[in-house]
Amino acid sequence: MATTTPVAEARGITKRFGSTVALRGASIRVEAGQVHALVGRNGAGKSTLVSVLTGLRAPDEGEVAFGGEPAPRLADRAAWRRRVACVYQRSTIIPGLTVAENLFLNRYDRGRTGLIDWRTVHRRARELLETWSVDVDVRTPAGELDVERRQFVEIARALSFGARFVVLDEPTAQLDSAAIGRLFGRVDDLRRQGVAFLYISHHLHEVYELCDAVTVFRDARHVLTAPVAELSRSALVAAMTGDAAPGARRARGRPPGDAEVVLDVVGASLPGAYRDVSFRVRAGEVVGLAGAASSGRVAIAETVAGLRTAAAGAVLVAGSRPRPGSVPAALRAGVGFVPRDRHHQGLVPGMSVADNCTLTVPDRLGPAGFVDGRRRDAFARRMIANLAIKAPGPGTPVADLSGGNQQKVVLARALANDPRLLVLVDPTAGVDVRSKEFLLDKVEEVAGSGAGVLVASDELDDLRMCDRVLVVFQGRVVAEMTAGWHEHDLVAAMEGVDPDG
Known part of the structure; x- marks a missing residue:
């Protein structure tokens, strides 16, 4: 039985939307310095759990805790940002603003006159990016960043609030293999500094390459949680689908060489x-x-x-x-x-x-x-x-x-x-x-x-x-x-x- 206090934990979460049960008694536990995968077919309840873990929705039943303490009230957005952040597949960076403006949006330093002190904002932005090894010019318009650098900026912004629990939602969907490797390296660096990640992906090979543990949801329920090293790929797919893992693709007869x-x-x-x-x-x-x-x-x-x-x-x-x-x-x-x-x-x-x-x-x-x-x-x-x-x-x-x-x-x-x-x-x-x-x-x-x-x-x-x-x-x-x-x-x-x- 685990004795450490988890960075984030959801227990017995049930959430209904009208007659549809999106989650039924679902649970998950993420430890400090852990990359924890959450997998399941579309409609399994992953997105609903993320909305509960990030304070966008209140569960109908169950509870959420961070560091062993109950989650804040939904209305206290500042308290939620200090505990958890989500980097979505669709970027939340505002393209018309610079990197520095995105990092400290609504948190700008102001001088004695009440005007924004841009020199201080830029300095703090550079310090923040250097702390988390993000190589981006803070004066660059965010719309000019590629997907990879936008993600790194979003992670740095999340950590700047004090959150040490980050949800990565399909982070590799628009990245090539070299960028994926760099993302995994950055996540691994942050993990060693105690940051915990909930990693959501349809690519199961990424789960085995990056993650320490995996939780499977199916049909709005928690199915299993296990160390990745102890779970075969066929067993993981079977847990996701409810039946045996799909076999090799059927062999097709090749078309004749004189086909149109x-x-x-x-x-x-x-x-x-x-x-x-x-x-x-x-x-x-x-x-x-x-x-x-x-x-x-x-x-x-x-x-x-x-x-x-x-x-x-x-x-x-x-x-x-x-x-x-x-x-x-x-x-x-x-x-x-x-x-x-x-x-x-x-x-x-x-x-x-x-x-x-x-x-x-x-x-x-x-x-x-x-x-x-x-x-x-x-x-x-x-x-x-x-x-x-x-x-x-x-x-x-x-x-x-x-x-x-x-x-x-x-x-x-x-x-x-x-x-x-x-x-x-x-x-x-x-x-x-x-x-x-x-x-x-x-x-x-x-x-x-x-x-x-x-x-x-x-x-x-x-x-x-x-x-x-x-x-x-x-x-x-x-x-x-x-x-x-x-x-x-x-x-x-x-x-x-x-x-x-």
């Missing part, structure tokens, strides 16, 4: 992104573009989908050359597209599931550009059934769905025009294990029906279903690997490392 070429990229270049890229995708084939987020793989996929224009070379879809840089032209040529960021590129949050599913096919919903609501809803119901989207009906606001179901809506829209080529960028980012399996199975089904598939990702699970994987490094295709590749070889190529060197 549905994508032909010839000598494509875009300064600052990629150069002299050439490859083909045949009907029924799944081809991967592997590499870090900054490697150029995303830009290549977005060029194929019409979001970018190559400065040189050509992109042909099923023998035709759609107008470069035109999404409508790519759609007419037969391209379906799942973008990297479903929140900003993939969904219109104020619209319904039906409207989002059918954005690419207005011509099928009524004559002369008019939308027949009944035809639209019938079309959407077929897509909802086909992709097992959990929604009360086609009129449900897409913003009300879980992350996994939102991603299914994005895929539904990409498939609505029966594409000859499906292009996906990081298709399983930020979704739970079960949704990931479902989405990848559906992509394989699409390939089995005769469409070509291009998957740009750095997720090994996404790439395992590919017939071929093209590795992109610093804007060039540096390697091609066929199905059955070894993880070590692929990761080494993605990082530009010679495994035999």
Whole structure:
């Protein structure tokens, strides 16, 4: 039985929203200097627990304590900030303010005249960042920072209030592998200084690389807490899903070598992104573009989908050359597209599931550009059934769905025009294990029906279903690997490392 006082503890937390029970008797305990993972499928209750732990919501039952003392009143925000902070997947940094202004927002030093003493503010900001080894110019507008540096600034800001318990919510979702390594190094440094972290991620390999302990929630309940070193990956997945861990991906028959070429990229270049890229995708084939987020793989996929224009070379879809840089032209040529960021590129949050599913096919919903609501809803119901989207009906606001179901809506829209080529960028980012399996199975089904598939990702699970994987490094295709590749070889190529060197 533990004898130390935990930095943070939630006991017997129950939270209801109307008839929905978001948490039922859930508990978690985080020790000083510990990185504690919280995992579970979408809808398991993770976000609700975080809102309770950070004082955004009061539990209906149960209690929260910090350092053995009861949590402050919800209205006492200053007291909460001294105990806990959350660095969300979506940054809370204000881009129009400088780093120093963000660090001390509403806490500025004032001189005798009552005016802000900017010299003192900048000095304190530099001292704060130096204390936590964050190398950022305090006068830099926050909007100019990359995702990695924004996260470090947010962590430093949280610690400046006195909090020694930090929640990291999907912190690696927009980072490449090098930035993830630096983030993990910073977290490890802070852990040694006694800072505790609650680490939320869908990437289970990160749990095993970084975390000391893991807690699993499923269906609004606490399922288990265990030291990471004592829990196998299969047992962890089984705890999350309630059944056995998913097995290896099913083997698919490769398309014949004379199958129709549905994508032909010839000598494509875009300064600052990629150069002299050439490859083909045949009907029924799944081809991967592997590499870090900054490697150029995303830009290549977005060029194929019409979001970018190559400065040189050509992109042909099923023998035709759609107008470069035109999404409508790519759609007419037969391209379906799942973008990297479903929140900003993939969904219109104020619209319904039906409207989002059918954005690419207005011509099928009524004559002369008019939308027949009944035809639209019938079309959407077929897509909802086909992709097992959990929604009360086609009129449900897409913003009300879980992350996994939102991603299914994005895929539904990409498939609505029966594409000859499906292009996906990081298709399983930020979704739970079960949704990931479902989405990848559906992509394989699409390939089995005769469409070509291009998957740009750095997720090994996404790439395992590919017939071929093209590795992109610093804007060039540096390697091609066929199905059955070894993880070590692929990761080494993605990082530009010679495994035999």
